[in-house]
Amino acid sequence: MNKNSSNTMALTPNTPNKRETVCIFGTGDFGRALGHKMIQSGYPVVFGSRSAQTSSLLPKDAEVLSHAEAAQKAAVIIIAIQRQHYNFLAPLAEILHGKVLVDISNNLKINQYPESNAEYLAQLVPGAKVVKAFNTVSAWALQSGTLDASRQVFVCGDDVEAKQMVMDIVRALGLTPLDQGSLLAAQEIENYPLQLFPMWKFPIYLSLGLTAFFFFYCLALDVIYPYIYENKDFSFFIAISIPNKVCPILALILLALVYLPGVLAAIIQLYRGTKYRRFPDWLDKWMLCRKQLGLVALAFASVHVLYTLVIPIRSYVRWRISSYTVSQALNNKTSPLDITNAWLSDSYVALGILGFFLFVLLGITSLPSVSNNVNWREFRFVQSKLGYLTLILCTAHTLVYGGKWFLNPSSYKWYLPHAYMLSLIVPCAVLVVKFVLIFPCIDKPLTQIRQGWERNPRYSA
Amino acid sequence: MNKNSSNTMALTPNTPNKRETVCIFGTGDFGRALGHKMIQSGYPVVFGSRSAQTSSLLPKDAEVLSHAEAAQKAAVIIIAIQRQHYNFLAPLAEILHGKVLVDISNNLKINQYPESNAEYLAQLVPGAKVVKAFNTVSAWALQSGTLDASRQVFVCGDDVEAKQMVMDIVRALGLTPLDQGSLLAAQEIENYPLQLFPMWKFPIYLSLGLTAFFFFYCLALDVIYPYIYENKDFSFFIAISIPNKVCPILALILLALVYLPGVLAAIIQLYRGTKYRRFPDWLDKWMLCRKQLGLVALAFASVHVLYTLVIPIRSYVRWRISSYTVSQALNNKTSPLDITNAWLSDSYVALGILGFFLFVLLGITSLPSVSNNVNWREFRFVQSKLGYLTLILCTAHTLVYGGKWFLNPSSYKWYLPHAYMLSLIVPCAVLVVKFVLIFPCIDKPLTQIRQGWERNPRYSA
């Protein structure tokens, strides 16, 4: 067998004891880091460089040659060069014909160029098989071996064989290749490492907006109102008292917003009489970020728990309790235990604890490694059954906590309702509609629709 | 090379630039979702359908043909049809001969049919190579791309080659194939998605039973007894006080039950003088659900912590402390600090905190992604050494908390011991036996037995 036909050779499994040589164009940080890692994994590595002289930073076992010479030695060539300098590859087109070119480049901005770097490379060297890979891995992570961020390497390319060769290299380096399809996916792969929590944007902006609204609402009622009408300085409420009103309100509203799209979808399906029409776009997007919404709600709930538990060590609370006790002692009276009050107080605390406990459980099952270990039925059981139970408990917690204020006219300062009353609107609406939806006369047609039955088959035409 | 010999072709790696065509029988939800995903991953897809007309819901790039025509175009045929309609495949037996048939069906109940759907399919089309796969993935998850539940696809089949082809497809779709062996495993694979936390059943039923017992036990002693004999209404204890007795009791008992089977196993091995005989079945099962027992115990412990931390904000507790302070003030006396009491109170709280902290640590290391990153020695160190330390700390916490009541006759209402005394039986027994087992004169023969030595070799014959 001819040793020089390296391109096809990479696929023949009979070469004994040796992996195929890999060529790396470019001796920058990432090229060097990748070279080191490949040599460790048993690949002979040859660097292609403008100045074919060995640098002290390059791995010792690697050869450094001119681009043309290096390319001839290997079937797979990794292009560790920035996109701006790709045009030097055009003159090498003949040598690169039939080779596998691995584009590992990243951009500085999302959609910086009209076409992806990998597609641009494929246009420049039409005879080569371009594969996009490795762009999600950082040089530092490769070098230090602590791949704390992702071990996943997205791979795409039009040539299945070439992609397979690259995926084998990825696996040999201890990373996990994920085939993303044809080179059309390169744009998305190049954008991926530039994204900053895209799925979290909507939940976070929404909660920031709601936080601001409720913060100023509470500020007006709890700090400004007493300052104007009673001349009392409660400005220090800004640190704990007001956040501890805003947090539970947001936790409850966001939790309800997790279950609202499901309820809306059921209503839409019932109205249309078919499941074979797409939901409106906003509903689709909303459904896809339910997990994130729920986790943001859990964050608010956790902070609420902490804020609540520190109540007894707040200096203001200690002063208030102490003053009350002293005034009782001075007035020489002891109030008897109010059983109703004890019941109410203990009930809402207990409901809150159980609701929070289930909420944390939901959060734990949404950890990727946990959700990978449950089957679909178990996942739905937790996220749907336990989820609604959590919503019921948390809503009940809020109702029992503040129910007495609904009928108390003094709680309507400036004719505005108490902030926590506003927080009950969405969860109560969701629970009432859900309650209606599980009535047999409504649940039955809905189940039929979800199994594929259509009330009005012309819709699906 | 003949393009029509698609069956063998799938294995030759030289087909350039193209994946092998995959055929899907059935245009239902799952068939369509799978088709979409496969086209995304670069597979040409052809649908086999009774009415060979394109629906607007099918992927645009997919062909729709009659079953027979579609089958001829591909080596791999995915049967996205319910088991009841499988018999239409029998007349196609000739065309399907030598093809890879992928059974993706699920049932509605565990063990619904005597044989698995995949085996039934293999009987119907004897010449085909049947592979079971994809039944654990949901259509919705495939479509939305949010594979929050499992990415794992169990694969089984009698033909290694056919299985390999299917596993390659699974991998190309970004899922993780898990080879489960021959087609005999299909029954188990089909039951898997119908299971609802099978490993959790025993721990949860056990803890529900114990919860009910201790709840009514405490109810009798703490609410009914004072109501009858002292005419006091402590019914509101149901919300927090009693649960906060039941939770720590259950946490301690369940934690001890995690370590009891290990101790029993050691005793059995010592008695038998060999490790080469199977443990009784109940012990084996018990050992396999220790992790779940421990996590349920952790759940009870967490709720106990929350219930304890809210004590100072309970209206009843505030009233009690305030009454006590007022009565002191009215009686014009100040009690000095009771150092012993301060020591006891601080000690049991500190022991509880440390025990709970270690318990949470144990819980974190049992997360799949964490336990995958520790080696066997580290895992055993955490689960065994730290586990026993947790048990010791939690038992000490309970002993210090209530030790004073053991000798106090007034705590034996109705001649019954205090509930928390009952909770100490199992953990103390486990700790005492474990303490005996680490004595050198007992530890040495046990270690020998575990390394393979037999006191009485005839047993293993």
Next chain:
Amino acid sequence: MNKNSSNTMALTPNTPNKRETVCIFGTGDFGRALGHKMIQSGYPVVFGSRSAQTSSLLPKDAEVLSHAEAAQKAAVIIIAIQRQHYNFLAPLAEILHGKVLVDISNNLKINQYPESNAEYLAQLVPGAKVVKAFNTVSAWALQSGTLDASRQVFVCGDDVEAKQMVMDIVRALGLTPLDQGSLLAAQEIENYPLQLFPMWKFPIYLSLGLTAFFFFYCLALDVIYPYIYENKDFSFFIAISIPNKVCPILALILLALVYLPGVLAAIIQLYRGTKYRRFPDWLDKWMLCRKQLGLVALAFASVHVLYTLVIPIRSYVRWRISSYTVSQALNNKTSPLDITNAWLSDSYVALGILGFFLFVLLGITSLPSVSNNVNWREFRFVQSKLGYLTLILCTAHTLVYGGKWFLNPSSYKWYLPHAYMLSLIVPCAVLVVKFVLIFPCIDKPLTQIRQGWERNPRYSA
């Protein structure tokens, strides 16, 4: 094709319906467990044993032959024998020629022998292709199927093809092979299961040392000092009060130590004017254990939170508050609310809660399964931006908490500063230097250096 040339056959994919026979030398625990698992996964298994008689413990479907006979039946031979008995393999060298020998042995101590067991095996049987694998899996885990510890199987060997065959077997058993390169890696692979949290050693020893120092420092100032000068017995402070000073001090110092090496690295790079020189060894090591340092800090912070939240249920605290209230009542005076004090108290509590919340968030993102699902930019955003925010909040929490004591001479007992003042040194230093580093006039050259620019190019020659 000749059925007996089993060695090359393993690679031809055309053998229908059957996996290749695997031979296992040794019928001990691990050999049997592996045999069982392989038969389950469809491999014919033949055991090689001195006494070629079937034991009741061996899998029923397995053949038991003499070593020589068994070896001839398979291309892959698993050596489930301890290293001390390897020399019996030397006479079999001819039969083993060209076979794949899988060394699965472990030692009892790290670096027990000068060369790894696998290399020793390769010397004994020079004609065989030795592959190291399976040593990280335990027999018990294989048998019970609960692979709670690692599913990862490290594989290394000089022959790529042989390694591939072993990795295929590993995958077929439902485990994850990780290629570690040539047989030189065997030493490290054999040491791996003997390690006990090597990356955690430094953080844990460091924190133990600091804990001891601060514990005795606080003991001297808070217990011994009042005992000597005021004759007060505060010995019970050992249980909660002192640990609750030591824990936050350690959490803050360790958190600052996570960010100190990054700051030092920036200073070194600025001073050298290049990033192309290695950092000193201690800095490299420090940087690699930052995650562990951070998690230990989080553990201390969590215990601090628990210790703080139980304050109101401590008997000492209840006594103190009650005494104070009684004395107020007896003196017939009510103190008005001190707004400044309320502000300070609420502020440091709120800062602490937010800091702890972010800290927990950092901890969650360091879970392997979570960090695998974020890209590099998101990981850096969380660990760097949110990390510094956490450090700022925690430092502010400490400053606000105890700022008043700095100027109070009575807090300098024995002319020693309060312990928590010592804890502020490192975090304040880190924050000040970091603040200087983000000044444009310093940030700009630093960014240039990190992008590859060199002030003094001769360094990199």
